[in-house]
Structures are given as C-alpha cells and as structure tokens.
Amino acid sequence: MSWKQIEGIDVFGTSLFQNLCCREVARFIPEVKFEEQGADEKHFVAEIPQNDIKVYVYQDSAEIVSSSLNVRFERADSATPEDLTMQLIKALSNAF
Numbered sequence: 532m533s534w535k536q537i538e539g540i541d542v543f544g545t546s547l548f549q550n551l552c553c554r555e556v557a558r559f560i561p562e563v564k565f566e567e568q569g570a571d572e573k574h575f576v577a578e579i580p581q582n583d584i585k586v587y588v589y590q591d592s593a594e595i596v597s598s599s600l601n602v603r604f605e606r607a608d609s610a611t612p613e614d615l616t617m618q619l620i621k622a623l624s625n626a627f
Contacts, residue, residue, distance in 0.1 A: 544573050546590045548612045553577075553588055555616050559623060582626055586619075593619045600626060 540546055553565045553575055565575040565588070575588040587594040591606040593615070602622055609615035 540590075548591050548615070549573075549575060549588050551612055552593055552616045552619065555620060556586060556588075556623070559620050579623075584623075584626055586623070595619070595622055595626065597626070 541550070556577065557563050557565070560579060563577045563579060563586070565577045565586075568574055568576050572590060574590070577586045577588075578584070579586065582597065584595060584597045584600070587596065591612075593604045595602045595604075604615050604619050604622075606615065609618060
C-alpha cells in the first residue's frame with residue numbers, strides 16, 4: 532500500500548495509517564491499549580508500563596518516548612505505511 536492510498540481519513544477522523552499502526556502494535560504487544568487524544572490533531576497514545584514507554588501514533592508518523600529513548604518515525608523516512616509501522620515495531624522489540 533502506498534502513502535497516497537492511505538492519506539484518507541475515515542468517518543471517525545482517523546487516518547488509515549493510525550488504524551494500521553495501532554493494530555500492528557497491539558498485535559506485537561497484546562496488552563497495549565491506545566487512548567485517543569488531541570483536539571486539533573487526533574492522535575493515539577499507549578503506555579507500556581513494564582518498560583516505562585509511551586507510543587504516540589499521529590496521522591502519518593509515530594514516536595516512542597521513555598526516560599532513555601525518544602525516537603520519531605516520519606513518513607519521509609519510509610516508502611510505505613507498512614515500512615514505517617515495521618520500523619516502529621522493530622524499535623519496540625529492541626526496547627524489550
């Protein structure tokens with residue numbers, strides 16, 4: 532799937548990338564729960580308490596934040612949404 536195909540926003544105001552990314556993170560870490568936040572730009576946040584990590588998923592980017600880690604995953608750094616999602620999953624797996 533290309534970025535052009537995934538640029539759309541669904542009826543809930545969520546990007547297809549957000550849906551893909553949250554679903555794949557939840558598949559990798561089944562106990563993770565994303566919360567919707569943001570008034571101007573909807574984004575999702577999940578806390579992973581065992582590693583003191585927060586995962587942020589924005590319209591076309593994502594971020595991992597902890598006391599020792601702050602990594603941003605940008606659309607410009609990936610060919611496809613799946614590639615960007617896999618970069619995030621790989622970084623999460625290294626954090627465990």
